[in-house]
Amino acid sequence: MPVKYPIPRGTFDVLPSESYKWEFIESKFRQVAKAFGYKEIITPIFEHSEVFERSVGDSSDIVQKEMYKFQDKKGRSFALRPEGTAPVIRSYVEHNMGADNQTNKLFYIGPMFRYDRPQAGRSRQFSQYGLECIGSNHPYYDAEVIQVFYTFLKELGLKNFSVEINSIGCPECTENYNQALIQYFQPHIDELCTDCRNRLEKNPKRLLDCKVTACKKISKEAPSMLDYLDESCKVHFAQVQAYLTMAGIPYIVNPRIVRGLDYYTNTAFEFINNNLGAQNALGGGGRYNKLVEQFGGKDTPGIGFAGGLTRLLISLEQEKLFMGDDNKPMFYFIALGEKVMPVAIEMISFLRSHKFYTEFDIEKKGIKNQMKNANRLMCRYTLILGEDELAKNIILMKDMLNGEQKELNLEDFKVIIDSLKVSSQS
């Protein structure tokens, strides 16, 4: 059947068979983030283009090739947000949240947009969860941010992932290191792939990530970032690791982690799941000590991370961590005949107002048909009210697990429902 209006490329519908998983993941993230003292912030889905161009970086692929940019009716340039940190910092500065001299801890969940060729784990609209800790350069917070992510994944039951950390130092260290890399690779320039020749000029650190065997071979002996950290950056990184150990978080130091957004300084980290194929990063983050200043605020350090919801979902499913939808009906109400409707509807309203998920289908006729339906929906109890029952002032309640059926006095009904509520809560 040809679809008249197909969904845009790289987007997807989250259907009821999936949406409860999204709700579960989001509520778990909120719960964990709140336990660490983070508060939710909700920013617009679009911003002035400059918010991203001047922070994520003019030269980054995200800004150059992947941003959904558009003009409004007055010719102003906006962009659908490609990531979550820049908007949060924009908001932080705009509302002068640093005025209280406290460390501000914020989290968010929401859709992001990047124009890229779709693949499993990579779509044009995707959902990210993330958080930002703004106002302190204490290495404890570097570890705390990683700990929130780690705790979240563990709470979901995920086993198959690793934490990789690195420090790219302050801008001075990075500059020194870039020079060292250029010096190292320059003599080998003829052996490098064309991409890497470009990288050598634009962003030498990217060479370390190249998958071409020839480049890999050369970069194997390349100088390590960690040898180019100055004394204070070195101490900071060592302390981050100390705090991670105190928090009981296993990690790997990977000097080749290079983050793609320009604003990162010092600590950078990634959460990797190698069963995910090419899109193997569950999430990542790092410190951005110059970003608030770039947005016109006063010199304020910060650190944060973001993770992809869909990739997490794929990982959870690989590990079979979803057993099913727990939103099953408590009751299925079968009302037989028009005469019983006034009483039936009053009872159904009563159940629902007591927060019992109660199914009722006024169009389905016949007790057999409806029993079948109750069974398919996996209802716990079926309530049957026909004219015979109404005449005797009773209702039938059938336990769908063992097939036992009881007659209840209508007067006793509310009392019994109340007691059910108590027992299901305990």
Added chain:
RNA sequence: GUGGCUGUAGUUCAAUGGCAGAGCACCGGAUUGUGGUUCCGGGCGUUGUGGGUUCGACCCCCAUCAGCCACCCCA
């Protein structure tokens, strides 16, 4: 953005260039007010879309759209 693989019923998949099929799901029935198991019955689908080759195309060719894989990028 580059290269490759794929596209058939709600879904998972069949069908040498010669009448488009099966499992699951769904709907109906097996003496009228009781589910799950069983049995019986129920499918004319623009074979993603548009062209072309051919007596004849799900099958071959071209284009296009979409998904997937690798690159790239990163969540």
